[in-house]
Amino acid sequence: MAINQNHSFEDLDGIKCAIVEKNADQQRVDFLKSLLEFNNFTVVVVPSPPPKVAPAPAGTPPTAAPAAAPTEGTPPPPTAPPPPAGPTTFTVGVTDVMFNATNAIFGRLLRTRDGKVVTLAYWQQKDSVSKDDTPYFSGQ
Numbered sequence: 001m002a003i004n005q006n007h008s009f010e011d012l013d014g015i016k017c018a019i020v021e022k023n024a025d026q027q028r029v030d031f032l033k034s035l036l037e038f039n040n041f042t043v044v045v046v047p048s049p050p051p052k053v054a055p056a057p058a059g060t061p062p063t064a065a066p067a068a069a070p071t072e073g074t075p076p077p078p079t080a081p082p083p084p085a086g087p088t089t090f091t092v093g094v095t096d097v098m099f100n101a102t103n104a105i106f107g108r109l110l111r112t113r114d115g116k117v118v119t120l121a122y123w124q125q126k127d128s129v130s131k132d133d134t135p136y137f138s139g140q
Contacts, residue, residue: 007100009093009097010091010093012044012045012046012091012093013044013046015044015093015095016095016097017044017093017094017095017097018093018094018095018096018097018098018099018100019091019092019093020032020036020043020092020093020094020099020101021091021092021101022048022089022091022092023048023089023090023091024089024090024091024092025088025089025090026088026090028092028125029045029090029092031125032092033045033092035110035112035118036094036110038111038112038113039109039110039111041094041095041096041099042094042095042096043092043093043094044092044093044094044095045090045091045092045093046090046091046093047088047089047090047091048089048090048091101123104118105118105119105120105123106120110123112130116129116130117130118130119131
């Protein structure tokens, strides 16, 4: 059990993993897996469990009306369409249980393929290139 929400870990496919992100779509999984594997982390990806369905409210059960015999020339009553399939999402984890995405980003521990530091905007995929050209302090 995690101490706080920012550093959670679970068993994914029987492997103890630090959770990087839950309910990620396939594009996000591909991005994270590529970035984390480049930074020498072993990535585990499993499908997220389907969302829980709320139970029907307790009340009086609906009464069934007697079915009328279909007559010729009348179409059969419409059937209810099947519920739409939910989007496929995944849980992404790394086998290093000490990994914390927040600490890795703000601690400047992750690098892109071209050697630049991963920024928050790059991690969130708001920028396609990590723009880390502004130093936090000047060493002059």
